[in-house]
Structure formats: C-alpha cells, structure tokens
Amino acid sequence: MVKFAVVVFPGTNCDFETVEAIKRAGGKAERVWYKDSIKDYDGVVIPGGFSYADYLRAGAIAARQRIMEEIRELAEEGRPILGICNGFQILTEAGLLPGALRPNKIPRFLCKWVHLKVVDVRTPFTYLYEEGEVVRMPIAHAEGNYYIDDPSKVRIVFQYSDEKGSITEEANPNGSVLNIAGVANMEGNILGMMPHPERASHYFLGSEDGLKVFKGMVEWVRS
Amino acid sequence: MFPHEEKLIREKLGREPNDLEKAMLEVMWSEHVSYKSSRKWLKLLPTKNEHVILGPGEDAGIIKFDDKTWIVIGIESHNHPSAVEPYGGAATGVGGIVRDILCMGARPIALLDPIRFGPLEKEKNRYLFEYVVKGIADYGNRIGVPTVGGETEFDESLDNYTLVNVACIGIMRPEHLVHSYVTEPGLKLVIVGNRTGRDGIHGVTFASEELGENAEEEDRSAVQIPDPFTEKLLIEATLEAVYTGKVKALKDLGGGGLTCAASEMVGKRGFGAIIYADKVPLREPGMTPLEVMISESQERMLFAIKPEDVEELGKIFEKYELEWSVVGEVIEEPKFIVYWKGRKVAELPIELLTNVPTIEWPMKEYRIEEDVETPQISLEEAFEKVWRSPNVISKRWVWEQYDHEVQGRTVIKPGFDSAVLKINEEYGLAITADGNPTHCYLNPYHGAMGVVVEVVRNLVSVGAKPLALVDNLNFASPERPEVYWSFVETIKGLADAAKAFGLAYVSGNVSFYNEVVNKPVKPTPVVAGVGKVKLEKIPRGPREGDLIGLIGE
Amino acid sequence: MRWRVRVLVRLKEGLNDPEGRVIGNALRNLGYRVEELRVPKCFEFILESDNPEKDVEEMCRRLLANPLIHTWEYTIEEW
Amino acid sequence: MRWRVRVLVRLKEGLNDPEGRVIGNALRNLGYRVEELRVPKCFEFILESDNPEKDVEEMCRRLLANPLIHTWEYTIEEW
Ligand SMILES: Nc1ncnc2c1ncn2[C@@H]1O[C@H](COP(=O)(O)OP(=O)(O)O)[C@@H](O)[C@H]1O
Numbered sequence: 001m002v003k004f005a006v007v008v009f010p011g012t013n014c015d016f017e018t019v020e021a022i023k024r025a026g027g028k029a030e031r032v033w034y035k036d037s038i039k040d041y042d043g044v045v046i047p048g049g050f051s052y053a054d055y056l057r058a059g060a061i062a063a064r065q066r067i068m069e070e071i072r073e074l075a076e077e078g079r080p081i082l083g084i085c086n087g088f089q090i091l092t093e094a095g096l097l098p099g100a101l102r103p104n105k106i107p108r109f110l111c112k113w114v115h116l117k118v119v120d121v122r123t124p125f126t127y128l129y130e131e132g133e134v135v136r137m138p139i140a141h142a143e144g145n146y147y148i149d150d151p152s153k154v155r156i157v158f159q160y161s162d163e164k165g166s167i168t169e170e171a172n173p174n175g176s177v178l179n180i181a182g183v184a185n186m187e188g189n190i191l192g193m194m195p196h197p198e199r200a201s202h203y204f205l206g207s208e209d210g211l212k213v214f215k216g217m218v219e220w221v222r223s
Numbered sequence: 224m225f226p227h228e229e230k231l232i233r234e235k236l237g238r239e240p241n242d243l244e245k246a247m248l249e250v251m252w253s254e255h256v257s258y259k260s261s262r263k264w265l266k267l268l269p270t271k272n273e274h275v276i277l278g279p280g281e282d283a284g285i286i287k288f289d290d291k292t293w294i295v296i297g298i299e300s301h302n303h304p305s306a307v308e309p310y311g312g313a314a315t316g317v318g319g320i321v322r323d324i325l326c327m328g329a330r331p332i333a334l335l336d337p338i339r340f341g342p343l344e345k346e347k348n349r350y351l352f353e354y355v356v357k358g359i360a361d362y363g364n365r366i367g368v369p370t371v372g373g374e375t376e377f378d379e380s381l382d383n384y385t386l387v388n389v390a391c392i393g394i395m396r397p398e399h400l401v402h403s404y405v406t407e408p409g410l411k412l413v414i415v416g417n418r419t420g421r422d423g424i425h426g427v428t429f430a431s432e433e434l435g436e437n438a439e440e441e442d443r444s445a446v447q448i449p450d451p452f453t454e455k456l457l458i459e460a461t462l463e464a465v466y467t468g469k470v471k472a473l474k475d476l477g478g479g480g481l482t483c484a485a486s487e488m489v490g491k492r493g494f495g496a497i498i499y500a501d502k503v504p505l506r507e508p509g510m511t512p513l514e515v516m517i518s519e520s521q522e523r524m525l526f527a528i529k530p531e532d533v534e535e536l537g538k539i540f541e542k543y544e545l546e547w548s549v550v551g552e553v554i555e556e557p558k559f560i561v562y563w564k565g566r567k568v569a570e571l572p573i574e575l576l577t578n579v580p581t582i583e584w585p586m587k588e589y590r591i592e593e594d595v596e597t598p599q600i601s602l603e604e605a606f607e608k609v610w611r612s613p614n615v616i617s618k619r620w621v622w623e624q625y626d627h628e629v630q631g632r633t634v635i636k637p638g639f640d641s642a643v644l645k646i647n648e649e650y651g652l653a654i655t656a657d658g659n660p661t662h663c664y665l666n667p668y669h670g671a672m673g674v675v676v677e678v679v680r681n682l683v684s685v686g687a688k689p690l691a692l693v694d695n696l697n698f699a700s701p702e703r704p705e706v707y708w709s710f711v712e713t714i715k716g717l718a719d720a721a722k723a724f725g726l727a728y729v730s731g732n733v734s735f736y737n738e739v740v741n742k743p744v745k746p747t748p749v750v751a752g753v754g755k756v757k758l759e760k761i762p763r764g765p766r767e768g769d770l771i772g773l774i775g776e
Numbered sequence: 777m778r779w780r781v782r783v784l785v786r787l788k789e790g791l792n793d794p795e796g797r798v799i800g801n802a803l804r805n806l807g808y809r810v811e812e813l814r815v816p817k818c819f820e821f822i823l824e825s826d827n828p829e830k831d832v833e834e835m836c837r838r839l840l841a842n843p844l845i846h847t848w849e850y851t852i853e854e855w
Numbered sequence: 856m857r858w859r860v861r862v863l864v865r866l867k868e869g870l871n872d873p874e875g876r877v878i879g880n881a882l883r884n885l886g887y888r889v890e891e892l893r894v895p896k897c898f899e900f901i902l903e904s905d906n907p908e909k910d911v912e913e914m915c916r917r918l919l920a921n922p923l924i925h926t927w928e929y930t931i932e933e934w
Contacts, residue, residue: 010544011455013367017631033542048629050365052802053452055795056896057921061802064918093921100923107873109360109624140364140626147870147924175873199628204645204758206636308844346885350839421790446844448787450794507790520792784897799919800900808914809903818863818897821879824888831887839881 002221004029005041007071007087009062013049014084014198021198025214027221034067042221043080044071046087048140048196058101058143059089068094080124080217081190085141088182088192097185097192099148104141105175111140113206114173116181116195117161123188124220126157128212134165135209137195139173139181144194146176146183158182158193224252228580235575243513243561243569247576250479250517251486254735257579260701261733264714272727274690281403282323282474283393284729286691288646288755293400295329295393298656298695298751300734304446305358305387309351313338313358313387314449315521320391321368322475322524325458328401328465329393332630333644334363335656336373336389337695337749341382343613348377351385358449359389360624365451366458370625371633371642374656374749375618380664384739388695388732390656390751394646399465404491405472405527405553412485412496412551413533414476415540416457416523420506422447423480423519453522453545460543461524464536472527482516482576484525485551486559490577495558498551500568512563527553586711587704592665634758640681643756651758653687656751664745667709671716671748678752679724686761687754692721694731694750699743701735709746717748726752778855779828785817785841785848817841828852857934858907864896864920864927907931 004022008015008031015031022029022045029045032038051062062068068090075081075096083091091097104110113136118129129135148154158181162171172179174194182193197210224232232248233239240248254260270278276293277285283297301316317334324331336359341348363370368391423446464470474484481503489496500512506520528536533549540547554560559576561569600608609615622637634651635643641655657677663670675692682689694717699706721728737744765771787793793814800813819840825831829852836848866872872893879892898919904910908931915927 011365011452013365013455013629014631017629020631035542049367050451050455052798053365053455053794055452055798056802056919060918060921061798064802064806100921102870102924103873105871105873107877108357109364109626111626111628112623138628140628145873149923196628199631202631202645204634204651205628205631206634308842310842311845417792420792422792448792448794448845450792452794452798506792799898802918803900803914806914806917808910810914811901811903813898813900816897816899818895819875819878819892820895821882821892822890824890835882835885835887835889838885840878 001028002042002218004043004045005032005038006030006045006047007032007034007038007067009034009051009065011050011053012047012086014047014196018045018047018084018198021201021211022214022218024201025211025218027214027218034065038067038070038074043217044074046083046090048085048087051086051090054143057093059086059093062090063093072096075190078187078189080220082125082217083192084196084198085194088194089143091190091192096190097183098153099146099183101143102145102147103143104145109142110173111138112173113138114195115161115163115171116158117165117167119159120155120157120184123157123184123191125191125213125216128216132165134161134163136207137197137200137210139195141194144174144176146180148177151178154183155186155188156180157184157191158195224249228252231580232575241569243516244571246513246517247482247569247571250482251576252579256479256483258733259579259582260584260735263581263583264711267714267718268728269718269721270727270729272725275727275729278727278729279731282326284691284693285327286729288652291396292646293395293397294652294753295324295327295395296390296691296693296753297323297730298388298390298693299323299732300386300388300695300697302386302697302734302737305355305385306739308446309354309385310358311446311449313355314362315447316387316389317359317362318449318451318454318521319475319477320389321366321454324391324393325461326401326403326473326475326524327393327395328399329395330462331368331391331393331458332632333392333654334368334370334389335654335751336370337656337658338373338388339376339378339381339386339747341384342377342379345382347383355385355387356621356624362449362451364626366455367629369627369629369633370622371627371644372637372655374658375621377613378660378745380742380745384737384744386697386737386744386747388697388749390693392652392654392753401465401470401473403472403474403488405489405494406492408494408553408555409530410471410527410553411530411533411549412553413526413528413547414481414503414523414550415460415526415545415547417450417453417520418504418506418546419515419518419520419523421510421514421518424514424517447519447521450522456543456545457522457524460540460545463539464526467536469528469532469536470526471529474525476523476525478519480516480518486573486576488525488527489553490557490573493557495554495556495573496551497554497560497562499562501564502548502550504546504548512561512568516561584701584707585704586708588708589705635685635761640684641687643685643761645758649758651756653682653685653754653756654751655681656749657681658747658749660745660747663713663748667712667746668716670746671713672720674748674750675717675720678750682752682754685756687756689724689726689752689754691729692726692750692752694728694748696731696733697737697744697747697749698735699738703743706743713746713748717750777824777826779823779825780853780855781821781823781828781832781850783819783832783836783840783848783850785836785846786814788845788847791845822855856903856905858902858904859932859934860900860902860907860911860929862898862911862915862919862927862929864915864925865893867924867926870924901934
C-alpha cells in the first residue's frame with residue numbers, strides 16, 4: 001500500500017490531522033520524527049505548525065536539519081513532496097522551492113477561510129481538480145507573503161481569488177506576489193501551499209475541497 | 224502572610240522558621256495557592272452528578288463524554304501578570320492552564336479566552352488589549368491548541384488593568400488518567416522542561432496583593448518570558464510518557480513553583496518528600512536554594528516515577544530535547560525536607576505547608592439597584608449607540624489572530640454562541656464562556672445566576688446538552704467587606720443556578736486582589752461550560768424565508 | 777532637526793530567552809562555536825525633533841520596550 | 856580566539872517592511888515625527904573562531920539571512 005511520511009519537527013502541530021486526511025483519501029500515512037529516516041516512504045508531507053517556534057524566520061531552522069537531505073533525494077527520484085503552510089516555508093528555506101515567505105502585509109497571524117483558484121492541474125496534487133476551479137480552504141499563518149524575483153522560475157498552482165475566480169487585490173490575504181497561494185517546482189512533484197487542505201477534508205469542518213490534494217497524491221503514486 | 228498566621232506557624236513548629244522555610248510557607252500560605260479566603264465558600268458549589276468523573280481538587284476536572292472518551296476542563300486567571308506585562312502575562316497564562324489539563328493525562332484540544340479591559344479611548348488600555356491578544360495568539364498558535372472562543376469586554380472599572388482568564392479543554396482515554404498525588408513512598412521526583420531561573424520569584428504573593436502605582440518597576444521578578452516552543456515539546460513528551468503507564472503522579476509547576484508542586488503531590492495522601500534542590504537544572508549562576516524552591520519559571524513539569532522506570536521515561540524526554548533531572552523522592556514520613564549540596568537546609572511538617580487555615584473576612588451588604596428612567600431617545604439613536612459599542616461589535620479582529628482551526632476539530636468556528644469541536648464522527652463538544660460584571664456589580668447573586676443561564680443558553684443554541692461548568696472568580700481584595708459579601712453572594716448565585724439545571728462545577732479558580740491604586744474591579748465571575756451535541760443536529764444558520772420567533776419573557 | 781536613530785532593546789539579564797537559545801543551538805548544530813546568543817529588538821528610523829534624547833528615551837518607555845523586562849540603548853546621529 | 860559579534864540583517868531596499876510600518880504608525884500616533892522606521896533583525900553573540908570574518912559571513916548566508924530578500928552587516932570585536 002502507498003505510504004506517506006508526515007514529518008514532525010519540534011513545533012510541528014498539524015501532523016495528526018494531516019495523517020487523518022491522507023487516510024481519508026485512501027492512503028497510508030505515518031508521523032515520522034525528524035531524526036528518523038524516510039527512505040522507505042513513497043512520498044513526504046511536511047505539515048503545518050511552528051517548527052522551532054518560527055524563531056529567526058518561519059521554517060529557517062527546520063530547513064537546515066539532516067532529514068531535508070533525504071527529502072531532497074526522494075524529490076530527485078520524482079516522488080511527491082507536499083509542504084503545507086510551515087511545510088511550504090521549510091521547502092523554500094531549504095531551496096527545494098524557489099522564493100521566500102515573508103511576514104503578511106498586515107504583520108499579524110491571520111486565520112480565515114479563503115477562496116483559491118486552481119491554475120495548474122498537471123501536478124500529482126491537483127490533477128483531480130478542473131482547471132480554473134475555485135475551492136475553499138482556511139489559511140492560518142503570519143508569514144505567508146510569497147515573494148519571488150522572477151515568477152517564471154516556478155509553476156503557480158494556487159492563487160488567492162474571489163469566489164468567482166477573479167484574482168483581485170482584496171482577495172489577497174497576505175500580500176503575496178501575483179496572489180500566489182501555492183507553487184510547484186518545474187517537474188511538478190514538489191508542491192508548497194499556504195492554505196490547509198487537511199482542514200478542508202471533512203464535511204463537518206466546513207468543506208471537503210482539500211481532500212483532492214491528498215487523493216491526487218495517493219492515486220498518483222499508486223498508478 | 225498575616226501576623227496571626229506567622230504566630231500560628233511559630234507555635235506549630237515550636238521554633239522560628241529559617242529564611243528558606245519562611246519563603247516556602249509564604250508561598251503556600253498565600254491566597255493564590257491556599258484559597259484561604261475562599262475555600263469555605265466554594266464548598267457551596269455543586270460538584271457531582273452523573274457526568275462528573277473528577278470534580279475540583281486536582282489540576283483540572285474530568286467529565287465523561289462516552290465510555291471511551293473523557294473530557295478534561297480547567298480555567299485560570301492571569302490578571303496581575305498581564306496588567307504589568309500583557310504579552311508575557313497572557314501567554315504564560317495560556318501555558319499554565321494547558322499544563323493543568325496535560326497533567327491529568329489529556330491532550331489539550333481547545334482554549335477559550337474571556338478577556339476584559341478598560342475603555343479603548345485610552346492609550347494604555349489599547350496597549351494592554353493589543354498585547355494580551357498577541358500573547359494569547361502567539362502562545363496558543365505555537366503550541367497548536369486552537370483558541371475557539373472567548374469574550375472581549377471593555378469596562379470603565381478596568382482602566383489601566385485587565386482581567387485575563389483562559390479555559391482549556393482536553394481529551395483523554397480513561398486508562399490514561401494520572402492523578403496529581405502519589406499513593407506510595409519510594410518514587411523518584413523528576414523535573415522536566417525549562418531550566419529554573421529567577422523569574423517569577425514571589426509571583427504568588429504578588430498575585431495576592433493589589434497593584435501599586437509603580438507596579439512596573441517593583442514587580443519585575445513576578446513576570447516570566449513565555450516559551451511556547453518548550454511547552455509544545457512538553458505536551459508531546461508528557462503524553463508519550465503517560466501512555467507507557469509508568470507515570471505515577473504528575474503536576475505542573477505553576478504558582479509556588481517546586482515547593483507547591485512537590486508538597487501538594489506528596490502531601491495529599493500523607494506522604495513526605497526529600498528535595499535535592501541543587502539537582503534542579505538552573506539557568507542562572509549563583510542561585511540560592513530559596514530562589515530554586517519558589518521560582519515560578521514556566522514550562523516545567525514534575526513527574527513521580529518508580530526508580531526502575533526513570534531511565535525509560537528519561538529517554539522519552541530526551542527524544543523531545545527536554546532537560547530532565549531527578550530532584551527528589553517520596554518518603555513515608557510526612558515531612559518536607561530540602562537538601563542543598565549535601566546539607567539539610569529546610570525541614571517542615573508537610574501539613575504545615577498544605578493545610579492552611581481558612582480566613583473569614585467581615586462582610587457588608589450593599590444595595591445599589593434603583594429604578595432608572597428609560598432614556599428618551601429615538602429608536603435610530605438607540606440602535607446606533609448599541610451597535611457602535613465596542614462590547615457589541617464583532618470580535619473578528621481578535622479571533623482571526625488565533626489559529627482556531629488547528630487539530631482539525633473546529634466544526635462551529637468563533638463568531639457564534641458556542642464553538643463546537645468534533646470529538647468523533649457522530650458527536651461534538653460545544654464550549655462557551657461568559658461573564659457579566661455590570662450585572663454582577665448591581666446584584667452579585669442575580670448577576671452570577673445570569674452568567675450561568677447565559678452559558679446554558681449559548682450551549683443550547685447550538686443544539687448541545689450541557690454537561691458541566693467551570694468558574695473563575697475575579698474579585699478585588701477580600702479584605703473589603705463589600706467585596707467579600709459580593710463574593711459569597713456570587714457563589715450562592717452560581718450554586719443555585721447550576722443546581723436548577725442539574726449541573727456541576729468540575730474545576731475553577733479564584734483571583735482576589737484585582738485592583739489598581741485602590742480601585743476595586745467589579746465582581747466578575749466568569750463561567751465556562753461544555754455540552755454534547757450530535758453533529759448532524761447543529762442548527763446551520765437561517766435560510767431565506769424562515770420565520771423568526773421569540774420565546775421567553 | 778532630523779536625526780538618524782538606532783534603538784536596541786534587550787531582555788534583562790537572567791530572563792529566559794527561548795529565541796536566542798533556539799537560534800544559538802541551530803548555529804552550533806551547523807558547527808559554529810557560538811555562545812550566549814541573544815536577539816535584541818532593533819529599530820532604525822529618522823526622527824524629527826528638537827530634543828531627540830528625550831524623545832527617544834520616552835518612545836522606549838512608552839512603546840518600544842517594557843521597562844519591567846527590557847533595557848535599551850540607542851545611538852542618535854545628525855541626518 | 857573569542858570574539859564579540861553583532862549581526863544586523865535588513866530587508867533589501869524596495870521590499871516593504873510591514874512590521875516597521877505598523878510600529879512607525881504607532882509612534883506617529885503617539886505624536887513623534889518618525890519616518891522610514893525599519894526593524895532589522897539583530898543577533899549578538901560570542902564566537903570562538905580563527906577566522907571570524909569568514910565564519911560570520913557564512914553564518915549569515917547559511918542561516919541568519921535569506922540572500923534572496925536580505926542584506927547584512929556585522930561588527931566583530933575581540934572579546
Ligand atoms: N477573546 C476572544 N477570543 C475568541 N473568541 C472571541 C473572543 N471574544 C469574542 N469571541 C467570540 O466572538 C463571538 C461573540 O462573542 P460575545 O460578544 O461574547 O457574544 P455574545 O454576546 O453573543 O455572547 C463568540 O463566538 C465568541 O466566542
């Protein structure tokens with residue numbers, strides 16, 4: 001069975017619900033402490049939270065831990081690597097994705113539901129969505145303001161939009177370049193996203209829009 | 224301590240206590256730790272019914288949700304520390320109540336933060352408001368416990384001051400219950416977490432006095448710097464340790480520090496302890512045994528463990544990169560003995576520390592309710608006034624700074640009458656917290672009842688059946704006869720209202736001496752309640768065409 | 777008159793400094809022999825004032841620091 | 856050899872500094888004529904090293920700063 005590692009750094013706090021969401025999507029997942037090995041897994045999810053309490057810069061210290069080298073190797077083999085929120089911050093800090101996540105334009109933590117437009121449906125995480133589909137998920141971060149000097153270096157996967165899919169300034173919760181909410185590497189197998197798909201994976205939590213991210217990832221590995 | 228208490232101690236001890244002993248007695252006999260002015264009256268509260276597994280008396284209360292699931296709940300105030308250092312005070316308040324839940328063996332799953340301030344027109348009050356919220360946000364968010372509800376109120380009487388209450392909810396399996404007291408001698412006492420520094424020395428005595436004019440400069444040692452990073456590791460390490468079944472007793476180090484945690488842990492069932500104070504990992508050079516014994520450094524836990532299991536549990540603490548150290552042991556003899564570098568530096572009968580006599584202050588009734596004329600203003604004007612009030616407008620600015628979604632349970636988010644957490648695929652837990660100082664000031668008895676009734680209404684309005692309550696009593700100095708009277712009236716009101724609904728209080732907190740420069744705060748009981756709701760049955764907002772009805776008087 | 781100001785706000789000696797501890801550990805893990813790492817808050821700005829010393833001192837007390845837990849120092853240069 | 860080091864990490868010119876903006880506004884609200892307030896990150900520590908310049912430069916590149924968005928400067932004194 002397809003098995004994912006959900007990496008737990010000191011301060012990671014969305015690990016349990018991310019494992020839950022992968023299970024709901026039909027996959028198998030285990031929490032893996034950052035000192036252990038992830039070599040035997042089919043893919044890796046770096047979940048949200050506050051690794052090292054976000055001291056210095058969000059994700060900066062986790063990105064320099066040894067396990068990131070193993071993740072880099074798995075990524076080079078083409079396995080799917082997903083970073084959610086703090087996971088996205090860690091991936092950029094580790095140089096696995098280009099760009100940087102800076103403090104929000106209003107420098108506060110912001111927890112709210114947003115609309116996202118799925119703009120790239122050719123990644124292992126998004127091929128179950130329709131191109132241009134508008135979905136709802138919550139964000140919860142203080143440093144989600146994506147910056148990149150040259151946007152052609154990444155594949156833009158999710159953009160903050162209004163409910164009709166227009167990419168407006170009002171719909172941008174944190175000031176990110178081009179309303180970017182999630183990006184992938186050119187190969188498409190590394191995705192980083194600020195919104196929390198695992199928090200939108202159950203009817204009672206307000207939406208199941210996020211489940212397709214995990215379903216896609218699980219199915220993609222399986223086939 | 225009052226002179227008559229010092230005298231009593233001298234008599235019981237048959238000698239003058241030395242400086243260290245005096246300092247330990249002082250924290251244990253402080254209002255904050257001993258509940259000496261309130262204990263007698265708290266007995267009036269109903270504390271038992273079919274839902275209650277564990278009522279007041281330990282670090283938090285426990286109720287039964289279903290056969291496999293218990294819910295743990297506690298509430299705590301951090302008023303004084305927040306008034307002098309709003310960011311750190313509020314944050315460490317969150318840390319304290321979270322550890323209280325943790326030490327029963329439960330995973331903390333939600334926070335509520337009823338917070339109160341003076342009018343926002345004043346710079347100082349805005350500063351307090353902004354930084355209290357930031358403190359709660361930074362701490363709660365970093366430890367991954369969602370703040371799903373609370374209250375935010377502004378009142379004249381709180382000018383330059385703040386009431387910061389925090390309630391925490393935990394979830395556990397019955398087999399993981401750990402008590403806060405030991406039932407056998409020979410156990411090792413192990414301290415885990417942050418190093419001990421000079422911060423928070425005399426914190427509890429500080430919390431048992433009114434704030435003076437120059438509080439800032441004077442009370443430096445009473446504030447602590449929050450360390451949510453260590454707290455998060457403590458949560459995971461503690462739960463992993465608890466799941467081994469080898470933790471015999473567990474307490475967090477809060478007010479009164481190691482003295483309080485250790486003496487209460489061993490004294491409850493008549494045992495004693497030897498503490499090797501020099502074995503406590505220290506942050507600063509040159510600390511004295513006195514400082515070590517009463518420091519209130521945050522993010523520390525005290526474990527009682529069988530000697531043969533110490534190494535195994537130590538490995539768990541090390542996995543989470545936490546420092547730990549064996550600092551003492553449980554002994555048969557009911558004595559509290561402290562060693563420092565091989566020398567005995569204190570020896571007290573345990574009950575002298577844990578059995579503090581109650582105090583009853585004089586009471587004086589007041590009556591300030593009177594008829595007032597309804598102001599003659601237009602409906603528009605009235606509407607405008609009400610909707611502009613900071614007490615009525617949406618508190619979105621507050622709860623958007625809180626990660627209210629983390630852990631993936633939040634079904635009903637902030638902004639409604641109660642929050643609802645998903646407990647399993649079928650049922651949820653509704654939680655809410657309410658207070659109403661204006662009403663309580665006018666008539667403490669009716670006001671207190673009103674608070675309970677509001678909690679019940681808020682639970683019912685999301686479709687939940689109320690299960691249990693906790694109360695946090697924020698009052699001015701009990702030495703003021705009117706205040707003490709209002710305190711007792713409040714308890715009677717809380718008791719009568721709860722009885723009327725068949726509800727019990729499973730935990731609570733009393734905070735006295737809430738005054739700045741001789742200005743007492745209004746009687747402010749805050750009640751939090753939890754209820755059980757079938758997820759499918761939660762009313763999901765009105766639709767166009769629905770009829771609106773009004774029930775009741 | 778316009779001034780160029782830099783304020784450094786430090787935690788008082790002896791107070792717990794988790795951020796400094798965590799960053800110091802991270803540097804040591806990378807192999808550097810670093811000790812006593814601290815992370816003061818730093819503010820740099822241009823100030824227009826006739827009495828910059830007084831103003832900056834007051835700004836620290838009122839907003840930039842909390843006298844209860846912080847000490848501060850500043851440099852003021854003509855701009 | 857032991858050195859006393861102070862590192863300042865600043866956002867590159869042109870990148871806006873939301874925290875600086877908010878604090879600047881707060882100070883202006885209190886009546887101070889403050890402009891261009893910025894909040895660099897500051898690190899102070901003791902370093903044991905035979906080549907402190909090289910080490911500190913490397914520490915900035917590897918951890919303390921993000922070269923994409925930051926510039927840095929430091930002072931190194933004998934300790
Ligand atoms: N400090 C706070 N933290 C979290 N949620 C809050 C806070 N203050 C208010 N809220 C939320 O805002 C909503 C309205 O609160 P409140 O004004 O107390 O409502 P009501 O008057 O209807 O009881 C509730 O959902 C409450 O939980």
